[in-house]
Amino acid sequence: MTARLELPHAGEDLAMLEATWAEPRGFVGWCTHVDHKSIGRRYLVTAFAYFLVGGALAGLMRLQLSRPDNTWIGPDLYNQIFTTHGTTMMFLFAVPVMQALGVYFVPLMVGARGIAFPRLIAFSYWMYLFGGLFLFTSFLLNAGPDAGWFAYPPLTETLYSPSKRADVWAQLITFTEVASLAVAVSLITTVFKMRAPGMTLNRIPIFVWAQVVTSFMVLFAMPAVMLASTALILDRLVNTHFFDVEHAGDALLWQHLFWFFGHPEVYIIFIPGAGLVSMIITTFSRRHMFGYLAVVLSLVSTAFMGFGLWVHHMFATGLPQLGESFFTAASIMIAIPTGIQIFCWIATMWSGRIFVRTPMLWVLGFFAIFVCGGLSGVMLAAVPLNIQVHDTFFVVAHLHYVLIGGAIFPLFGAYYYWFPKITGRMLSERLGQSVFGLFFVGFNLTFFPMHVLGLHGMPRRVYTYPAALGWGSLNLAASIGALLMGFGVIVFIVDALRALRAGEVAADNPWGAGTLEWATSSPPPNSNFLRPPTVGGREPLWDNPVDQPTVVGLRADVRDVLVTHVLDAEPDHRVEFPEPSLWPLLTAIATTTMFIWSIFTPWGVVYGSVPVFIAMVGWFWPHRPDEGGTQPWPIRHRTLPLPNEAPASGGVI
Amino acid sequence: MSAPRTLDVGALPPGAFGSRSLMWWGTMGIVVIESTVFALAIAAYFFFRTRLPAWPPDGVAPPDLRWGTINTIVLVASCLPNQLAKRAGEHVNLRGVRIWMLVCLAFGVVFNVLRAYEFQHLNVLWDHDAYGSIVWVLLGLHTTHIVTDFLDTAVLAALMFIGPIEEKRFIDVEENSAYWYFVVLAWLPIYGVIYWAPRLM
Numbered sequence: 001m002t003a004r005l006e007l008p009h010a011g012e013d014l015a016m017l018e019a020t021w022a023e024p025r026g027f028v029g030w031c032t033h034v035d036h037k038s039i040g041r042r043y044l045v046t047a048f049a050y051f052l053v054g055g056a057l058a059g060l061m062r063l064q065l066s067r068p069d070n071t072w073i074g075p076d077l078y079n080q081i082f083t084t085h086g087t088t089m090m091f092l093f094a095v096p097v098m099q100a101l102g103v104y105f106v107p108l109m110v111g112a113r114g115i116a117f118p119r120l121i122a123f124s125y126w127m128y129l130f131g132g133l134f135l136f137t138s139f140l141l142n143a144g145p146d147a148g149w150f151a152y153p154p155l156t157e158t159l160y161s162p163s164k165r166a167d168v169w170a171q172l173i174t175f176t177e178v179a180s181l182a183v184a185v186s187l188i189t190t191v192f193k194m195r196a197p198g199m200t201l202n203r204i205p206i207f208v209w210a211q212v213v214t215s216f217m218v219l220f221a222m223p224a225v226m227l228a229s230t231a232l233i234l235d236r237l238v239n240t241h242f243f244d245v246e247h248a249g250d251a252l253l254w255q256h257l258f259w260f261f262g263h264p265e266v267y268i269i270f271i272p273g274a275g276l277v278s279m280i281i282t283t284f285s286r287r288h289m290f291g292y293l294a295v296v297l298s299l300v301s302t303a304f305m306g307f308g309l310w311v312h313h314m315f316a317t318g319l320p321q322l323g324e325s326f327f328t329a330a331s332i333m334i335a336i337p338t339g340i341q342i343f344c345w346i347a348t349m350w351s352g353r354i355f356v357r358t359p360m361l362w363v364l365g366f367f368a369i370f371v372c373g374g375l376s377g378v379m380l381a382a383v384p385l386n387i388q389v390h391d392t393f394f395v396v397a398h399l400h401y402v403l404i405g406g407a408i409f410p411l412f413g414a415y416y417y418w419f420p421k422i423t424g425r426m427l428s429e430r431l432g433q434s435v436f437g438l439f440f441v442g443f444n445l446t447f448f449p450m451h452v453l454g455l456h457g458m459p460r461r462v463y464t465y466p467a468a469l470g471w472g473s474l475n476l477a478a479s480i481g482a483l484l485m486g487f488g489v490i491v492f493i494v495d496a497l498r499a500l501r502a503g504e505v506a507a508d509n510p511w512g513a514g515t516l517e518w519a520t521s522s523p524p525p526n527s528n529f530l531r532p533p534t535v536g537g538r539e540p541l542w543d544n545p546v547d548q549p550t551v552v553g554l555r556a557d558v559r560d561v562l563v564t565h566v567l568d569a570e571p572d573h574r575v576e577f578p579e580p581s582l583w584p585l586l587t588a589i590a591t592t593t594m595f596i597w598s599i600f601t602p603w604g605v606v607y608g609s610v611p612v613f614i615a616m617v618g619w620f621w622p623h624r625p626d627e628g629g630t631q632p633w634p635i636r637h638r639t640l641p642l643p644n645e646a647p648a649s650g651g652v653i
Numbered sequence: 654m655s656a657p658r659t660l661d662v663g664a665l666p667p668g669a670f671g672s673r674s675l676m677w678w679g680t681m682g683i684v685v686i687e688s689t690v691f692a693l694a695i696a697a698y699f700f701f702r703t704r705l706p707a708w709p710p711d712g713v714a715p716p717d718l719r720w721g722t723i724n725t726i727v728l729v730a731s732c733l734p735n736q737l738a739k740r741a742g743e744h745v746n747l748r749g750v751r752i753w754m755l756v757c758l759a760f761g762v763v764f765n766v767l768r769a770y771e772f773q774h775l776n777v778l779w780d781h782d783a784y785g786s787i788v789w790v791l792l793g794l795h796t797t798h799i800v801t802d803f804l805d806t807a808v809l810a811a812l813m814f815i816g817p818i819e820e821k822r823f824i825d826v827e828e829n830s831a832y833w834y835f836v837v838l839a840w841l842p843i844y845g846v847i848y849w850a851p852r853l854m
Contacts, residue, residue, distance in 0.1 A: 185679055551659070574662065
């Protein structure tokens, strides 16, 4: 950063630029932040806190199951615990934490000064925060959802779930999906319209591709669960009959809608994980990704195929055999793009110069665990085996191998990889290896025995089991493993807190990586890049020639950002970004009120929408005339040529 | 050492219309999300259809054609002032924007009122059976869109009269018109399903 400040013509301008992009201080100021780094940090911290809550609930379950005939936790509370655990991990942790990484890093990785629609991102965060608080408050009030994370009717219909527990689940879905959809729209726009000049489509970092692909999946998958949960609320609130067989409804409609969302959801969690793996492997193998195009196309084809598998969650419902065969074939086929990626990763490492640091350890752990999870997935795709182990601990083992292996291991790798960029401090290598060791051993000790338990017939979602069945020792092993994992997470938290206060100060690019987030200081300045970069290769920091130009001409007195073309990122026009604002928070409070109110009466939607409307008008209404508006604004104008195609004299001062 | 090379973007305009603008991408994101909701609701309608021998079930009469058809004509006709408002926006023509947005709003009043008649002539209530539920949800989903689109347009029109008017508001006018097209186009398959599927299937 200091080197850049000493550039000619710096000084005044850069101080003003940093002041323009600074976020207000104080509590009220804190509530008005719209900067993607500030919101991204909050998103990450909140998601991690929800992860700890979900993990604590898992710990309670393992405590209860650690010995046969245990009565510490009764069946009613146990139902709430496993439902809240699953709901938290899927809706409040796994998806949002990946999107949080996108909110923080995608603008930096594409060389932009901000994220598209910054106030929408702020609104998204508040909805996410309030949704989580709503779920945990309900849980503490003995109103936690208790019908499984997929909330199947008829169990969730009023007849069998007369309390508000099912409504809490359904409305939590609305909170998280609103938040998630907002992030998806922002990320797609940011990646397609705000890339640094020269970052053509085939130079986009693979992690950024993964975020785009995931965002598109969110757009098509999340509406299904919103429609389903809305129909469930309507059934419970105003006596519609969507899932009521006695009035021509059908509970299977729920399963179709839910899994049309639910299976893509697995890939919404895994694809960013795969993006993280590609990124970390590239950096720590010291070479460009082998088979970049194949990897990107694998991500895209995984996304398409991910929408054609949902029925394999419904094999036990007695669907026509032809349909089952089709979905078996599709479920096996999706192993192909994943396999392509794995071979590309292996080829990258094989031909690179690997150096192993903690982020790379987590990636190596990912390989071992995710491949196991993938293999049990291919087994489950076969109808006979699927029906045999349906609703047993074999499925629990499989889904944790896939999700923890495919997402949490790369995620911890990313925590270690990016912690220096976010905080300016290094995490400890030595402690990092201990955390990895504890988590890896603990994970396998917890979940491997569950395969065996499932094959022995132990069903999911039981709060206890008789000693005579002989499941005691494997369950005890699983509980000890959970303890190890929990201990690993505690060491991680201690190390993170230590590093924040007294960690080794991080360099701008401590790993010698090639992507643009490392082209700026650690942590990044308010404006992300004092001199916005242009891009001359797939890994700009490795490939850019020494005289690669930087962008000048963006105003320093307003939040001016550059908009570029979709395909080749030629500079097109500039846009003034909004200032910090309290309205996203106010709108989120109004929306939260409406959502919670509507659990109790349909009029909550009618009356509750009035404050939402008022808040949105306040959000939209401009407060001052636009200072940039006096410039001439030709409707058709020529865009600038790319920097590396510009004539040598054209771009030189 | 010579001065570092730079790419000067200072002369680029502060905004652009159509798919070049960020607003277009945001609007299309919303359109994709809501189209998916409509498509899935229609899929649910036909899912119920496959489960029953007769449609509508229980000897319920299909919805009356009159109000729905009149409203379809009104909605399609509103595309004309909508297009003129869009074009006025693209030409940064404040007078044209004001006039045609007001005409759009007049259409909005008519089709929202007609919608109330449509609900009264569905010939089934939402709590009668699953057929009634999905018909009400389909019509209700679209009604949410015409109500909110009317309110959006009213707020934007008010801004174009009261100010402060910035040039980038003309992009909003254009995108508001694009969204209006979506609301009208989304209605056509829903009209077909609600009013014609019970007669043809």
